[in-house]
Amino acid sequence: xxxxxxxxxxxxxxxxxxxxxxxxxxxxxxxxxxxxxxxxxxxxxxxxxxxxxxxxxxxxxxxxxxxxxxxxxxxxxxxxxxxxxxxxxxxxxxxxxxxxxxxxxxxxxxxxxxxxxxxxxxxxxxxxxxxxxxxxxxxxxxxxxxxxxxxxxxxxxxxxxxxxxxxxxxxxxxxxxxxxxxxxxxxxxxxxxxxxxxxxxxxxxxxxxxxxxxxxxxxxxxxxxxxxxxxxxxxxxxxxxxxxxxxxxxxxxxxxxxxxxxxxxxxxxxxxxxxxxxxxxxxxxxxxxxxxxxxxxxxxxxxxxxxxxxxxxxxxx
Ligand SMILES: Nc1ncnc2c1ncn2[C@@H]1O[C@H](COP(=O)(O)OP(=O)(O)O)[C@@H](O)[C@H]1O
Ligand SMILES: [Mg+2]
Numbered sequence: 663x664x665x666x667x668x669x670x671x672x673x674x675x676x677x678x679x680x681x682x683x684x685x686x687x688x689x690x691x692x693x694x695x696x697x698x699x700x701x702x703x704x705x706x707x708x709x710x711x712x713x714x715x716x717x718x719x720x721x722x723x724x725x726x727x728x729x730x731x732x733x734x735x736x737x738x739x740x741x742x743x744x745x746x747x748x749x750x751x752x753x754x755x756x757x758x759x760x761x762x763x764x765x766x767x768x769x770x771x772x773x774x775x776x777x778x779x780x781x782x783x784x785x786x787x788x789x790x791x792x793x794x795x796x797x798x799x800x801x802x803x804x805x806x807x808x809x810x811x812x813x814x815x816x817x818x819x820x821x822x823x824x825x826x827x828x829x830x831x832x833x834x835x836x837x838x839x840x841x842x843x844x845x846x847x848x849x850x851x852x853x854x855x856x857x858x859x860x861x862x863x864x865x866x867x868x869x870x871x872x873x874x875x876x877x878x879x880x881x882x883x884x885x886x887x888x889x890x891x892x893x894x895x896x897x898x899x900x901x902x903x904x905x906x907x908x909x910x911x912x913x914x915x916x917x918x919x920x921x922x923x924x925x926x927x928x929x930x931x932x933x934x935x936x937x938x939x940x941x942x943x944x945x946x947x948x949x950x951x952x953x954x955x956x957x958x959x960x961x962x963x964x965x966x967x968x969x970x971x972x973x974x975x976x977x978x979x
Contacts, residue, residue: 704961707954708819708838710742712876714854716825718844719881722920723943724822725752725929730947732781735817739778740785740809742834743824744794747787753778754927760788764808765801771808783816785809797830799970806837806966813961821962825854827861836866836873837965839957842911842950843876847883847892856899863904869969875900877911877953879946889913911953912946914939 711724724739731737741749741761750757757776763769776784788794797805813819821838824831835841841862845855859876866873878896883889893910900908915938923933931940960968 703958704814704964705958706738706813706816706819706961707957708813708821708840708962709950709954710821710823710835710838710841710962711844712823712831712835712841712858713825713844713851714827714856714858715845715848715851718825718846718851719914719920720825720844721748721752721822722924722930723842723844723879723881723914724749724820726931726940726943727947727950728753728782728820729779729929729931730944731818731820731951732779734951735781736815737782737818737820738775738785738812738816739782740819740821740834741787742821742831744787744797744830745789745791746795746824747789749822750776750778750784750786751927752924752929753782753784755784757784757786760786760791761805762788762791762794764805765794765797770811771805772812775812787822795824795828795830802830802833803967803970806963806969809963810961810967811963813963819962827857829865832858832861832865833966833969834962835862835876836869836871837962837969839954839959839962840874840950841876842879844879844881845892845896846881847888852892852896855896859900859904859908863906871965871969875904875906875908877909877950879911880913882916883913884916886913911949912942914942914946 711720713720728737728739739749741747744761755776755778759769759774763774764771771785774785776786778784821834823834843855843858845851862876878893880889880892897908900906917937917939919934919937919939920930923930926933930937931943934940
């Protein structure tokens with residue numbers, strides 16, 4: 663039994679045809695409107711790809727994971743780099759609407775769903791809208807409520823996070839079943855990865871959310887030894903200062919294929935599936951699936967909605 667089959671068996675997910683298999687024939691919006699609000703437990707497993715520092719490879723990795731997971735079940739990609747979104751580029755789509763329209767009150771979350779590929783839809787983050795980077799609590803709650811409405815229609819939710827440690831960035835991570843923390847061997851990226859862990863732990867505790875510590879991925883390593891050194895150092899500080907065990911999900915090599923595929927508006931697993939990095943991503947993806955075994959709960963949207971601490975009278979319906 664190969665790793666994918668094993669992971670599928672663990673998660674009880676059926677195999678989809680490479681061409682998209684059981685993609686609903688009717689437009690997505692119709693399914694979203696049929697969904698009942700406020701499910702308490704969803705089958706959708708949510709994964710946030712985060713890092714303290716920008717430019718570590720979050721969007722490239724998320725795009726590749728989206729292209730791998732859409733073959734295992736339906737996937738929804740949420741571009742949480744609100745205001746500086748670029749997840750759409752990797753799937754060569756030009757979204758008409760984004761979270762900018764949701765926050766403006768012009769559209770619901772289900773109305774910005776943008777089909778990308780068979781089995782993959784996108785919630786676009788919006789570009790050049792600075793205000794989106796600093797949402798009010800009721801706005802985040804509104805996004806959570808809209809997400810909760812459509813999440814049950816998918817097997818996977820992937821959140822492409824913004825860089826930094828803002829409350830909203832960490833809230834998306836804390837809302838997901840698991841977070842993948844991306845670092846590079848660069849010492850500034852490592853420092854920011856540790857800072858993210860620290861804030862993540864603190865914010866989850868403050869919100870009363872019991873979440874597992876993010877899983878580490880070392881990207882752009884020049885060798886396995888270098889990746890091991892990086893993960894070893896981060897694990898040590900996490901054990902020493904946060905008193906927690908940092909689990910390492912895997913590492914990815916520095917590979918020019920990422921740049922070439924991005925230029926062609928493709929993820930590296932679609933554009934150069936035989937490359938070393940595409941193979942590393944396949945390993946990481948199947949290990950991640952195995953990690954998500956047994957996760958069940960209100961879903962990322964439900965958790966995001968619950969996180970709002972704003973008094974009810976200031977909330978918008
Ligand atoms: N493994 C890799 N090898 C080579 N270049 C990479 C790799 N991962 C990412 N990059 C490059 O790093 C830059 C930032 O990647 P991106 O995915 O946009 O990062 P982020 O979303 O974290 O800001 C891009 O130019 C991308 O091509
Ligand atoms: Mg990005």
